[in-house]
Amino acid sequence: MLAAFPTDVPPSGGIDAERYTTIDLVVTLIVFLLIVAILIRIARGIAADREDRLLIGAFGASVAFALLWIDALPIHSAAWNYAWWVLLGAAHARACGNMRRP
Numbered sequence: 001m002l003a004a005f006p007t008d009v010p011p012s013g014g015i016d017a018e019r020y021t022t023i024d025l026v027v028t029l030i031v032f033l034l035i036v037a038i039l040i041r042i043a044r045g046i047a048a049d050r051e052d053r054l055l056i057g058a059f060g061a062s063v064a065f066a067l068l069w070i071d072a073l074p075i076h077s078a079a080w081n082y083a084w085w086v087l088l089g090a091a092h093a094r095a096c097g098n099m100r101r102p
Contacts, residue, residue: 035066038092045095052098058091 065084
């Protein structure tokens with residue numbers, strides 16, 4: 001379906017589509033799998049310490065942002081993504097700390 005639009009149409013021609021190469025799709029798949037792996041580790045951290053409300057909130061915010069990222073946010077928007085990656089990294093570090101038994 002992406003190959004159906006012509007390449008010689010000027011930008012004001014009314015076609016609004018974006019082309020993705022194979023490398024773009026592979027990178028997107030790798031990032032998606034890494035995010036799923038981190039969210040699974042955060043869920044394991046929540047299971048280890050169910051009283052950790054901060055981790056539960058960070059998990060909920062990460063899932064909500066991921067859903068927004070899939071649906072509404074631009075893919076290459078650094079202003080949106082920096083804060084989310086920091087939140088995801090901090091939640092992952094806290095989850096790893098929760099899973100360690102003294």
